[in-house]
Amino acid sequence: DAKTTQPPSMDCAEGRAANLPCNHSTISGNEYVYWYRQIHSQGPQYIIHGLKNNETNEMASLIITEDRKSSTLILPHATLRDTAVYYCIVRVLRTSGTYKYIFGTGTRLKVLA
């Protein structure tokens, strides 16, 4: 199974862009990259996902390298409410034909006032 590697923690100044890296060097061609965040011990919240192309939505942008071995989640203007643990996840296909989400240990982002 593909695994993800993320830095354990990062700080970002309020109003600045937060760039969260993720390494997934063993990812296969049809495996999606997902990003979720978890505030305190609440349920993880979906942010964005992508396969090959860069993606953008109202919350964030996802930049995937051409070889797909790494990606970066960008929060363009971080606020204090963005302080959370951010998970980079690879969705892999089981032999049964169902999907499995492989969670890493995440990056604890702290946005500083």
Place this chain on the structure above:
Amino acid sequence: EAQVTQNPRYLITVTGKKLTVTCSQNMNHEYMSWYRQDPGLGLRQIYYSMNVEVTDKGDVPEGYKVSRKEKRNFPLILESPSPNQTSLYFCASSLSGTGGSSEQYFGPGTRLTVT
């Protein structure tokens, strides 16, 4: 409002006393799943269900049971809880578990303590 609900949110129980954690979703999702979250180990999948009456083991199924008799409900059953099942539990659902790229929606979590 589209959501996944879990009950109870907090539970303290004793070893061996059977318990059920309920999970319900109102989005007509086919796929539902249970995870446990432990410090340093991230989220690990316990069981999942592709649709009504279709369930399968995840990565850490020992000591747990599930059932899917209705599309919206996916209860997690601990027949004889033990202290190593003390954890934070999340239920999740998504439109499908086999096609497309639909995201999972997570419930608010159930914090279980087994003494």
